[in-house]
Amino acid sequence: MHEWALAEAVIASALEESRKGGLGEVTEITLRIGELQHLELEIFKFALDELAKSYAGSPSLQSLKIKIEPEQAIFKCRVCGAEWDFGDPGLDQKEYEAVHFAPEVAHAYIRCPSCKSPDFEVIQGRGVLIHSIKGKQ
Numbered sequence: 001m002h003e004w005a006l007a008e009a010v011i012a013s014a015l016e017e018s019r020k021g022g023l024g025e026v027t028e029i030t031l032r033i034g035e036l037q038h039l040e041l042e043i044f045k046f047a048l049d050e051l052a053k054s055y056a057g058s059p060s061l062q063s064l065k066i067k068i069e070p071e072q073a074i075f076k077c078r079v080c081g082a083e084w085d086f087g088d089p090g091l092d093q094k095e096y097e098a099v100h101f102a103p104e105v106a107h108a109y110i111r112c113p114s115c116k117s118p119d120f121e122v123i124q125g126r127g128v129l130i131h132s133i134k135g136k137q
Contacts, residue, residue, distance in 0.1 A: 003040055006128055007047035011055065014133055018059045023135035025060040028067065030132040034125040035073040035086055038100035044068075059135060073125025077112035084113050086125065 010031065018026045033039060045066065052061040073086040091099065095109045103126050107118045 002038075003044040004047045006039070007044055007051055010048065010128060010130060011051045011061075014130055015055075015057070015059065015061075017130070017133055018135055021133070021135075022137060023059045023133075024137055025062070026064055026133060026135040028065045028132075028134040029130060030067040030069060032069050032071040032129040032131045034071045034127050034129075036100060036103040036106075036122065036126050037128060038097075039128075041068065069131065071125050071129070074123050075106075075110070075112075075120045076123050077115060077117055078119045078121060079117040080112060080115040082112055082114035083123070 010029070014026060014029050033041070033044075045068070048066050052064045052066075055061045074083060075085070076083045091109055099106045099109060103122060106122065107120070110120070111118055112120055
């Protein structure tokens with residue numbers, strides 16, 4: 001499952017950073033989930049919780065709280081410089097799912113609302129980002 005693999009990567013990355021920071025216990029991880037990242041949040045949260053419970057190493061994850069913050073997708077046109085959000089891009093269900101599963105295909109379906117160019121970049125709202133890690137020495 002996609003969500004479990006991402007949860008494993010988040011826990012592994014958080015543990016690595018916590019060790020580097022000399023933490024003995026990780027108490028909170030704040031994640032930012034991009035709007036274009038297609039995740040079943042309940043499954044993802046469950047996977048994170050289960051992985052934290054089953055971890056028996058150092059630093060400890062026994063009292064870990066996980067906060068998830070959504071991150072809105074923002075696009076910027078390389079032609080005219082306009083910025084816009086994902087909002088209602090006028091996609092049918094199949095196109096909408098394609099963009100969520102592979103954001104790289106957005107250029108095939110989405111156009112700049114100002115100049116209609118398909119040449120734009122996603123400046124935020126992709127992926128899963130560890131925003132912060134809190135803990136105790």
